[in-house]
Amino acid sequence: xxxxxxASFSGVKRxxxxxxxxxxxxxxxxxxxxxxxxxPNGSGKTTAIRILLGLSRAxxxxxxxxxxxxxxxxxAAAVRQTGSLIEGPALYGRATARQNMKIQAAARGLGNNSAxxxxxLGMVGLSGRADTNARGFSLGMKQRLGLAIALLGGPRLVILxxxxxxxxxxxxxxxxxxxxxxxxxxxxxxxxSHLLAEVQLMCDRVTIIDRGSMVADGxxxxxxxxxxxxxxxxxxxxxxxVEAATRILSEIGLEVMPAQNSELAIGGPIDDGSQISCVxxxxxxxxxxxxxxxxxxxxxxxxxxxxxxxxxxxx
Amino acid sequence: MRAEFAKVRSMPTPFWCAFAALVxxxxxIAGCVIWGIGQESxxxxxxxxxxxxxxxxxFGVWLFGVEYGQNxxxxxxxxxxxxxxxxxxxxxxxxxxxxxVTVLLxxxxxxxxxxxxxxxxxxxxxxxxxxxxxxxxxxxxxxGIVGMAFALITASMAGGMTIALVFIFxxxxxxxxxxxxxxxxxxxxxxxxxxxxxxxxxxxxGETIGRxxxxxxxxxxxxxxxxxxxxxxxxxxxxxx
Numbered sequence: 001x002x003x004x005x006x007a008s009f010s011g012v013k014r015x016x017x018x019x020x021x022x023x024x025x026x027x028x029x030x031x032x033x034x035x036x037x038x039x040p041n042g043s044g045k046t047t048a049i050r051i052l053l054g055l056s057r058a059x060x061x062x063x064x065x066x067x068x069x070x071x072x073x074x075x076a077a078a079v080r081q082t083g084s085l086i087e088g089p090a091l092y093g094r095a096t097a098r099q100n101m102k103i104q105a106a107a108r109g110l111g112n113n114s115a116x117x118x119x120x121l122g123m124v125g126l127s128g129r130a131d132t133n134a135r136g137f138s139l140g141m142k143q144r145l146g147l148a149i150a151l152l153g154g155p156r157l158v159i160l161x162x163x164x165x166x167x168x169x170x171x172x173x174x175x176x177x178x179x180x181x182x183x184x185x186x187x188x189x190x191x192x193s194h195l196l197a198e199v200q201l202m203c204d205r206v207t208i209i210d211r212g213s214m215v216a217d218g219x220x221x222x223x224x225x226x227x228x229x230x231x232x233x234x235x236x237x238x239x240x241x242v243e244a245a246t247r248i249l250s251e252i253g254l255e256v257m258p259a260q261n262s263e264l265a266i267g268g269p270i271d272d273g274s275q276i277s278c279v280x281x282x283x284x285x286x287x288x289x290x291x292x293x294x295x296x297x298x299x300x301x302x303x304x305x306x307x308x309x310x311x312x313x314x315x
Numbered sequence: 316m317r318a319e320f321a322k323v324r325s326m327p328t329p330f331w332c333a334f335a336a337l338v339x340x341x342x343x344i345a346g347c348v349i350w351g352i353g354q355e356s357x358x359x360x361x362x363x364x365x366x367x368x369x370x371x372x373x374f375g376v377w378l379f380g381v382e383y384g385q386n387x388x389x390x391x392x393x394x395x396x397x398x399x400x401x402x403x404x405x406x407x408x409x410x411x412x413x414x415x416v417t418v419l420l421x422x423x424x425x426x427x428x429x430x431x432x433x434x435x436x437x438x439x440x441x442x443x444x445x446x447x448x449x450x451x452x453x454x455x456x457x458x459g460i461v462g463m464a465f466a467l468i469t470a471s472m473a474g475g476m477t478i479a480l481v482f483i484f485x486x487x488x489x490x491x492x493x494x495x496x497x498x499x500x501x502x503x504x505x506x507x508x509x510x511x512x513x514x515x516x517x518x519x520x521g522e523t524i525g526r527x528x529x530x531x532x533x534x535x536x537x538x539x540x541x542x543x544x545x546x547x548x549x550x551x552x553x554x555x556x
Contacts, residue, residue: 054396055389055555070396079396090390092326092381099325107318107394149390 004031006157006188007052011061014047014212021047023212024061029157029190032183036203037192038297040305044212045192046087046161053084053159066157080108083155085163089146093135097126097145100134104149113152120148123178139166147175151187158182159190164198176202200297210305223300232267234259235276236289245285252279265293318394319378319408328377332370333416339366340420344431351435356443358428363420364451371413371455372479375462378405379550380472388555398551402467402543409463413455421448450509457505458483460539467546470553498526501538507531 005028014022022044029035039045050056052063054070062069066078091100101117110116121130124144129137134145143166150158163179164172179202182189193199199206206223208216216223232255237245239262246264249256254268254276266276277287323329343362352358382388391401425444432438461483466475487502497503504526511528526534 050389050554053393055392057554076395076397079393082393084393086389086393088386090385090387092322092385092387094327095322095325099321103318103321103325104390104394106321107391109395 005029005064006031006066007159007190008064009048009052009061010063012048012051012058012063013060014044014051014056014058021212022051022058025209025212025214026061027207027209027214027217029188030205031188032186033205034179034183034189034191034203036199036206037190037209038196038199038206038301039192039194039209041194043194043209043305045194045209047212048209049084049086049159049161049190049192053079053082053086055086080153081155082157082159083150083152084159084161085143085146085150086159086161088165089142089149091134091137091142091145094133096131096133097121097137097148098130100145101149101152105152108153110153116152120151121145123151124148125174140168140171143167144171144175147178154185155187157188157190159192161192162194163191164193164195172198196298196301206297208301208304215304216300220297224297232265232293233270233273233276234263234265234289234291234293235280235287236261236263237280237285237287238262241285244283245280248280248283248285249276263289316404316407318391319404322381323408323412326377326381328381329374329412332374332377336363336367336370336416336420339363340423343424344427347428347431348434351432352428352437352439356439356447358432359421359424359439359444359447359451362428363417363424364447364454367417367420367451368454368458371459372462372483373476374412375409375459376466376472376475376479378409378463379466380475383466383470383475384472386556392555399547402547402550405463406460406543409459410456413459414452417452417455418448421445421451446513450512453508453512454505457501457535457539461501461542464539464542464546467550468542470549499534501535504531504534504538508535 007029009025009027012022012025013020025044025048027037037045037048047056051058051070052065054075057070065075066081068075068078092103095103098117098121101120102113105113105117118127118130121127124147126141126144126148129141134142137145143163147160147163150160160179164175167175176198179189179191191199191202200220203220205219206216207214208223235245242258242262242264246256246258249264249266254266254270257265257267259265270276273290273292277290280287340362343358346353346361347358353361382391392398395401421444425439425441429438458479462475462479465479465482466472469475469478483502487500491497491500491503507526508528508531511531
């Protein structure tokens with residue numbers, strides 16, 4: 001994977017009156033990745049994206065999109081290589097889905113593009129509603145149309161702000177799969193979300209921001225390791241054997257914590273779960289359940305941000 | 316600019332503006348059949364001039380108001396972030412469409428109004444239609460630009476419409492009664508230029524009123540530049556929601 005940053009933030013600060021939205025945010029969006037921008041509501045994700053696209057101004061710091069900053073002569077060319085869906089799809093409600101796409105195609109300076117419009121409408125499952133006014137669409141359909149509009153003209157970078165908002169479960173899966181496939185066609189994706197599972201399933205890199213600052217950044221594996229979210233194992237033994245199992249496993253250097261229902265949480269240097277069952281079986285204790293604790297982003301996120309608090313900052 | 320014309324083609328407001336202009340134009344034909352052209356070419360004023368001057372305000376406000384009303388400005392500016400260029404594109408669309416509609420209606424009126432009024436005395440000469448068309452074009456362009464400027468200044472469809480109508484029909488009149496200052500209102504400047512185009516005398520009961528068209532034109536341009544500059548300043552410097 002190339003390590004070229006298509007978009008970057010450097011010490012970006014933004015406040016709205018006394019409310020601080022961004023406190024010196026710095027991050028890079030690496031080419032070829034699906035990068036997740038994760039943070040609680042109000043952590044500054046949307047404000048950061050707006051500043052990157054020139055819709056808002058930073059009070060300090062700088063942003064770069066394809067090497068260009070807002071106000072520079074080649075910024076328009078950089079924006080034209082970027083598709084975006086920010087805070088909902090922003091549609092002309094009294095125009096049809098197809099007309100909405102034609103308007104955007106014209107605004108992006110694309111030529112005759114009926115075939116591409118049809119292809120994209122089909123890709124997001126709106127072929128049958130192409131000539132329906134967008135105001136009659138459900139939120140999920142509007143979101144799909146917004147995504148199709150973001151992909152017009154084959155952008156190199158796609159920025160999606162909460163792209164699965166309003167979608168039903170099957171719609172969420174479809175859009176997630178679609179987003180995951182985008183790098184195959186050379187598209188880099190920046191997805192902002194407050195949905196931990198979504199980011200974990202969709203992204204290969206993640207940046208966690210909280211109160212306008214970056215608190216973690218890296219590949220998913222790096223992030224999970226960063227907050228000590230190593231997996232470990234859980235085993236279940238007979239109720240009368242919990243103490244003995246705890247002693248035996250502790251003696252071989254493992255960290256053992258009793259849990260509910262005759263379960264033990266086990267950490268430490270374990271290469272394979274079979275080691276645990278093998279040692280215990282040698283002492284006549286037979287494990288009835290053994291499972292690996294899958295580390296998840298939720299634990300990391302809560303550890304890094306101190307929980308979800310939606311009313312702290314704007315953006 | 317292609318996108319702006321595409322919006323005009325796709326949205327209902329321009330359609331209803333065109334529909335309203337057509338209805339009034341057809342009303343003018345009916346009026347010609349019943350009463351003839353009327354004094355001082357009243358059919359042109361009632362069938363085209365007055366209706367299109369109000370429609371021009373609505374259309375001028377709509378061009379930016381629709382973006383604010385439907386929150387689509389962020390989409391427009393993420394396709395092309397050059398805000399001044401967007402203002403110029405919309406301004407050109409405004410001028411082109413107003414010019415096309417005004418000229419077309421007056422050309423049609425020359426043929427159809429004369430035909431409809433053939434049973435009555437009096438007809439529209441080519442020169443009369445030309446003068447009224449030019450005067451109407453001027454007023455429509457001014458009203459359209461004022462509408463667009465107030466949509467930008469208020470960053471709102473409803474706000475722009477309200478303030479533009481209040482400015483043109485009330486505030487401008489109030490300013491005109493203020494001694495000295497009142498001589499420099501936009502409305503009076505447009506009236507002076509229109510009178511000059513229509514060939515009306517600047518005398519009222521033997522007393523000369525109004526200014527030369529050159530001075531009036533300067534005043535008009537100054538007003539339009541001031542309003543558009545205020546609107547552009549707000550648009551260029553503001554965060555886009």
